[in-house]
Amino acid sequence: MSGFPQADAQPCPTDDSRAALTLCGAALLADASGALLWPGEGVLAVADLHLEKGSSFAARGRMLPPYDTRATLDRLAAVIERERPSRVLCLGDSFHDRRAGGRITAEDSARLRALTAAVDWVWITGNHDPDPPEGLGGRAAAEVRLGPLVFRHEAQPGAVGELSGHLHPAAALALAGRRLRDRCFVTDGAKLILPAFGAFTGGLNVLNPAIAGLLGPNFQVLLTARGRVHRFPRDRLSPDRGG
């Protein structure tokens, strides 16, 4: 599978596991895994891994399965293996809380260290992880600027060429009597918000003012569902309750 759209690719974006888009002239690919690829710069970006979310709940009495870190790293390792990026940007909230580093199992921790050692790995800081855990490799940064683009955790109103996470965008669609809701990328041409990548991360409907309010009126989503990416304009989407 190509990291670039093939010359003979169909205009219909649904026949592939990724969709192309441009932001401030940069050619990007939204991957069905939830990762964003920037082939021109060898960049792979993921948002909101929320590692050790399960154990964080367990510490408070809800015995969620402890396998979320393992499941997230499985998926992340697979997309890195496939795409071979030279740089991985994690757009904040990579760890569910400040004590995540103390709860991660030795096995997961070793695996993460191997991943971070292989490329230029940047932990962009988020509200859940203002100080990413030590000893897992990678470097921390508040934001990363590359060419026309800026990568940060939380979108800033009015910013252009900005890629962020934090909001866990999801979109809902009514399809011939049934309803589908899944994670999505959302963009208005000036900024792009990435879906949460973590195994236990839910989604906030893009029609919620928290997301829609940051974007221009005519945004579109790139919905990741069942191994494919589907492109929909805002007016095809359904709200959630209270949304």
Add this chain to the structure above:
Amino acid sequence: MPSPAAPTDLIPPNVAGWFRSRGWAPHAHQLAMVAAADEGASALLIAPTGGGKTLAGFLPSLIELAERPRDGLHTLYISPLKALAVDIQRNLESPIAEMRLPIRAETRTGDTPEAKRRRQRAHPPHILMTTPESLALLLSYSDSDRLFHPLRCVIVDELHALAGTKRGDLLALALARLGRLAPAARRVGLSATVAAPDQLLAWLSRSGRKDGGDVKLVLGRSGAAPYIAILDSRERLPWAGHTAQHAMAELYQQIRQQRTTLVFVNTRAQAEMVFQALWKVNDDTLPIALHHGSLAVEQRRKVEAAMARGDLRAVVATSSLDLGIDWAAVDLVVQIGAPKGSSRLIQRIGRANHRLDEPSRALLVPANRFEVLECRAALDAVREGALDGDTLRPGGFDVLAQHMLGMACAAPFHPDALYEEVVSAAPYADLSRDEFDDVLDFVATGGYALGAYERFQRLRRGDDGRMAVSGPAVARLYRMNVGTITQEPLLRVRLNRGPVLGEVEEYFIQGLTPGDTFLFAGQLLKFLGVREMEAQVAKGGTGDPKIPAYAGGRLPLTTHLAERVRAILADPAGWRDLPDDVREWLELQRLRSVLPARDGLLVELFPRNGKRFLVAYAFEGRNAHQTLGMLLTRRMERLGLGPLGFVATDYVLAVWSLRSPDDLDALFDQDMLGDDLEAWMEESSMLRRTFRNVALIAGVIERRHPGQEKSGRQVTVSSDLIYDVLRKHDPGHVLLRATRADAAGGLTDIRRLADFLARVRGRIARKDLDRISPLAVPVILEIGRERIDGDATDELLAAAAELVAEAMPELRPPPKRAEPDRQGRLL
């Protein structure tokens, strides 16, 4: 086997006088209940509605408290419905006041204010009326032993509706605990007529087993035999459909001739349709009302009160009226559509008449031709007194987990002692010690194979081997989540900032776009939008209404009735009682094809619209047919037959494909229940829904409390995500075992399917036809109304996206500029 009447001298003079003042004499079964109590024995009373069943349950307690007044909790009454507890309390007030008994009777439910709850624990009433959930909560307090020690009697009402459900599991475990706290307390079960009373005897028994022998069976008088008829419609009988629109004018004439009629339907959507249709022909503007579980509580209470006053001529109702408040003077019960089971029909007919000596009158209105056969089968079954006998499913691990945590909140327990207590509850009688320990491990540390949570344990084992909660936060969390009722999230439906009309499932509203119309609360409404967790609607609107389509409205045909339908089909001699339309239909089938045999399976194969159809007359109910359709199409795919879709009804499965199969015996071989079934079950949305309920009850995920959603979206974890991760990394986990048990046992369709495949083995009759047969017409008409789950979602998504791409080219991906590298990968 009527019990011998107890000597009337067990009834003290003031009580006997009260009966006389009412112009009554105690019924034999009421005396038998007093006699059982006199011996200190537990008792199961099985009686039809209207036999003074509730009074029979309370009478021994009233007598005992009248004779020997005392303080402290004496009798606990448990009902599946909050409203019923309140209603019974009100009904008990009058005999207590009229006999001047020194008895305080109070209710305690989720609606009881905190101050009253505290007072009730400090100064308990003599009689407490409550629900299984409130009882579980009471038992989780450390002073529960003090509260329940004086208890002498526990009454479980509507036992037939509780046993075999998760709420029943919770209650059975609570009774096991009460057995320890109050060894002197008798148990009393009140039940409608059931096929297998021995299962309920076991449920009530302290041993949890059928041979316990500690519960007396008391049978109420069965009353006069009901008079049941099938509507002999002059209209042409429809081939398909479920709302019997053809019969509305005739039904209306029936209503006109009665004082009060109760019209039962099977789903809430049918209720709305029938209600509308009746009002269209209601030339006399008779007071006809609507009652179903989605309507606002106030509205339902209004309808019930109007009914009790005799102000209404008819009520169109769903199972929301199957249980509960007794009404006098219903002259006729109408069942629209097929009754789906004979026990259910008998219970519904029982609502007609609460005067035992007069026969209940009932009218069955089949909505299509197959339903005529089903109504005939049900009618024969009721005449013979044959009931559907389903075996009660074993208790759920999720409920046990919740109970264990509750018991630990009350006081530290020793696992050996708790195990002994738990297996004395009938649903858990066969629970192995290993299973018990697995559930205990889940409660204590999550029970994951990875074992990562030792330091976050909720239960801690003390030096004496007893398990105790690790902190007060654990008990707080338990009390917030007690209960086993899990349901689709509901949205209130509000009329133009005016009154709330009721509630509908969230997913239904999400399928609407502003401007869509739908029938609800008996009116045509226009959907305006969702605001503040409420669906805003206006009256009126134009266009075809989208009928509310609710979850869980459809019950599958019972095995027992299915057998009877097959028998009717196979016996042309018995067809003379059937309506002309139906008889001609069956005659034509005999001429053009063959009739399905009583045993075995008829499979018809014919071409239609360029496709090959396969119609299997399995008669195993919609759910089993859905599963069969899924498995058959998987196998046909592998055989290269190009299956395109399938549709299932209660009676028939139809599959269409590019090519017809050669070997039907191989196609229907039992081995489809192996790997294919496993694979399909793991993927199916049914299992995901089941897992969500299990995870909620077991306390892994939080209940969605109203108002939490907005802020909570990102901190709660969806059960689907947990399911996917757990399935992959810990497939043997106790929560997944509980989910599979629920899906396989609770829904029974897999078991039905297995029995079916075994039964038809070597008995498949193949009939190749050059065109559709008469019997196949109804199921072919269903095509297009039914959705096929699974990969169809992909196609729909792709189609929707393509449409968008076609209509809005500006959304297409930008023209390519960059060139791919050698490997087509990122650098």
